[in-house]
Amino acid sequence: MTAREVPPARVGRTRLALAATAALLAATDLVLKAWAGRGLADGASVDLGLIQLRLAFNSGVAFSLGDDLPGWVVIAVTAMITAGLAVVVWRSARTAPLPAVALSVALAGAVANLVDRAADGVVTDYLHTGWFPTFNLADVYITVGVLAFAVLNVFGSDHDRVQQPARDD
Template sequence: MSEHTTRVSSATRRRTALAAGAAALAGADLTLKTWAQVNLADAPVGPAFAQLRLAFNPGVAFSMGDTLPSWVVVAVTALITAGVAVFAWRTAPKSKAAAVALAVILAGAAANLIDRADDGVVTDYLRTGWWPTFNLADVFIVCGGLAMLALSWRPTDQEPDSTPT
């Protein structure tokens, strides 16, 4: 097997794993959103400082853009999600930590996009009492972003590839 074939198959495996991980995590979030819509419709559950409470957000983070037409929010969300997906696909990170962080970000973005596509709102269900209500996809996006930020500060052990392409 040539070196080029090995690189291609290795990149394909990394891409497939990243996409599968993102799909599984997005599925988990969408399942929880469905559960919340069924089980939290009548009343919140839990103490005020950590409650499960059903809410619907027509905007994005912190309800920004909630007065915009829903098609605008869906379109912008779709563009951002597509950008993350293209970046993840093209980079196919060799670092497992970077691949997981990208998969987590992509999962959150895709799950919120899928949830929003039907009616223009995102289902939220996690309420702390001092922070706006959010969902697991939001946690994915924030934690994945923080992980990518932390990874960007980590020195790399690899020499740049000087082979002409």
């Protein structure tokens, strides 16, 4: 075991916590998408100040990229990326638990959007600012998770720094 690794007894608990975090966040977004699909279906908009609740559907990925591709292609590609991300989160639990938390937040968004898309080929969006494309909480998870992961990798964390033993030359 290196100085960075989580003790083996804790790896399982860390992985369980990461999976629970991703599942809870994904479920929250899916519940909000279901509510938006019913509550905002008549074109209603709810003004919350800086943001509005407004129903929209996206057949593509980020910023509607790939919206002209067949739905099965978008689902297959996003499923592969999501599975790859899940593997990275799983493996990171042993050596980099803090970055793994950030990635599990991004994984939650990826899973929620994939589950939503699998139902009818589109992702339900419900957050609208007026100056940015309409998005959903899963998109926020992906963005925040990836940004947090990048910050942790650039600046590091005390927990994840490798402790180098002192050497006498």
